[in-house]
Amino acid sequence: MTRRLTAAIVAAFVVGLLSFDLAASTPPDIYAQPPAIALGSNAAASGAHCASLPTD
């Protein structure tokens, strides 16, 4: 067996994850998208980060 097998498993995992996500999540709204670039947008950063405090 070679890495073709494991790489294929990972590719299938990613495809499965995205398929599940699109089926189970609120559909993305293109008209509610944030500015393309945060810097200079005048909008507060809103993404989640692993260093974020639970109270944020």
Added chain:
Amino acid sequence: MANPAIAVPSAERSSSTLTRVALIGAALAFALAVGLLVGVRYGLLILIGLGFGITLEGFRFGFAGPWRRMIVERDPGGLLGHLLAIALVAVVAFPLLAASGAELIGAHAPVGFAMVGGAFVFGLSMQLVMGCGSGSLVNAGSGNPVGVVALPFFAIGSFLGAYNLVWWTSLGALPVVALEGTGGLAVTLAALGAVAALVLWLAPSGVRRIPRRYVWAAATLAVFAILNIVVAGQPWGVVYGLGLWAAKGASAVGIPTDPSAFWGLPANQERIAQSLLTDVTSLTNLGLIGGALLVTVWRGDLGKALPRLPAKAWATTIVAGFLLGYSSRIAFGCNVGAFFSGISTGSLHGWAWFAAGFAGSAVGVRLRPKLGMGG
């Protein structure tokens, strides 16, 4: 130079070229589709993630391996590369954070008992599977079977670590300390320089340098890390996204997430309900996997045989994968979110993470042979 005696047949070569072109085209098409159908920022973050993955796999520039070489061989090259990359990001990030108000945020978190303990366990576990936060994704993308097995348990651990994060933090934590402005940058660069001087002093004279490959890798990684801040408004992170993947899975099978003081927060409930294609760290994580896969295919490394490891090694991989996820959440980040992004944006917890994670790595290196993972 190619050896004619082992030249690849033209049919196989053209097939390989076709595969390369198809994969690159698929990656770019995916980023374009996300940009057009979900949001431009999200498409850009896929491209940035691909950049991270291509850089780390292309230059073979990880975190676990260089730390191991420093511990075992006193070879400081990779660790110096990390310090260089962090310094390059800091030089740009500090002024950006100072000037941008709330548009950009740093990776700032409190130092605490659980934070330090979590960093120690993470450092230990990353040596067992030779993969950190970014490394586990890159390893999985390159078809490394240890990375492939560790990744889902990493995600589950990350979900559960976040689930209990408030309890762990309540054991005791200092207020958040973040260096800022020109003074903060000067202190950060001086501290990075001091660590570099220490590791150079510890190293044998013949290896007191950064290999050119690592200089390029550090510079390239810094460029993508800065782009991450500019585009996303926050520094490069990994483990929130992995925990979110498991949280969405838990939610789908009826496991409630709202009793958790962390996952129950409105912002996190919204993230669970929304698509992963709108989550910053999920997008760069997917890019990391894709970038590593692209480089692996480009090199023709998919034909490498899978290693034969004892059952003990696979059990170690599962446990270490879980611990990587759990510990990185209670440590407020992994080697990326805490060490790399924390220090480069001025957070004291990044330095505490570095010390505890390195101490854990020193233990992990010694545990590897006993757990069937090789020397």
